[in-house]
Amino acid sequence: MPPLLALPFPAVDPVAVSLGPVEIKWYALSYIAGLIGGWFYARRLVQAESLWGGVKRPSLTDIDDLVVWVALGVVLGGRIGYVLFYNLPLYLDQPLEILAIRNGGMSFHGGFLGAVLAMLLFARARSLGGLNLLDISAVVVPIGLFFGRIANFVNGELWGRAAPDFPYAVVFPTGGDVPRYPSQLFEAATEGLLLFVVMALAVRRFGFRRPGLLGGLFVLGYAVTRTFCEFFREPDRQLGFLFGQDVNALGGGITMGMLLCVPMALVGIVAIVLAARGVTRPRRKSPEIQAEAGQI
Template structure:
């Protein structure tokens, strides 16, 4: 092992095995993200001070929404990986698309799948789609944090070679050279840091400007992901899309970076639209808090 390197911790990817049934940490990460997001979302819809005159979903709506979002994330994540990262392989062997146990999920695909689930649910329940997306924006970093920790436990999606970095790790599947633990960088930035940003944003703005929190999240994630991509090894089947020596770690533009560009544009757009009041409902319901209603009344006029 190189002198400046840490050994990869011997963590079994299988958290629990009962006969032929195995439960992996990666599956538990999805479950933890969904349960944590569900609990936090319930707390948010019960907080009167966050809503003003904007119609909010009921607690029972959040209970039903979890199932829709879970399907959207899993299906979207898998379809996104197939389309964005390894389409030739899956065209050659279409049945491999169903082999989720072998890995292969895309955040950007899961993100689009979750958005579709939110919008379809909003339409089915006659709720404000922007509002549901804002709730999702506040709670999603919980799942991102646990998901990236699971990536580290699995020893996958490791970082670029870093022979002089004192906390580099030699991953069993990454060859003999020490690498950046980029999964942990993403857990901290896309998960913990973004969770704090969204918690402060919802405390400051509430849900009074539909679309604002969603815009902040999309922009924040795109920026965090682009920064982390400079330390993350690109997918082997894709490599660098173009550019030879960009950024502090060398290399070029990756698929992860490229997919974040439209996210930045969408995030900025919705921040502007929400900030100028263009996403506000024309016929808001009466506020649960009379003081909030009186504060919102001038804006309504």
């Protein structure tokens, strides 16, 4: 029987659709919803000429093709990141488990790096500005983060730290008979909704006229919101707290998620400063150089 100060976990079947032996889980649908929502929003952004101010923008076809590259980058990077950052001893002992993605185990930080690499390779292949693609992605990524964290809650995974006095604590089926913070919903609200609003306001204010500015703002914003939510989230069991003790929700304990956010925050700050100073803006060639290149 759950404690008095706790809400029962809503027993939602993790399988959304079952067609014979084929099962489609809510987690998979969250990835699909994030990709489709991001793709639709990105198409709208590249069509808004007023946001670009003369900076070369990708075509609608480029955005359509980019989705496939980013999807592969997210899945491969997310899995490799989880293997390296969160459970390397297990996978060194059982290497075939690396391929068992259906058993869970994805890292946002790894998926982020995989997506960045995919976008840079795509930009090189299409002769596009890599920072411009990163800026577009920065505006739309919170959509996927929102749906992903909701799916984490539905799956009853990545639950929060013990919260016996929190009035909206939840007893998760896999978290023992202990009321816990619904940290997945905290992350959906901050990494998803809050960052989405911040990025939407930023793109209306600055557009894409300073390559790297929006990307830096997202990276910094994610690092801050993820670090905040880590104070409520139970660390991965195989890692525990890297430093400090689990005193209370806001009392201490450094997790791997917090540690990985430090370089993200630094990269975000540097990107914002460089973009604000105009360092990342493509330099226009002089008429003499353009004439030699046959451009005029």
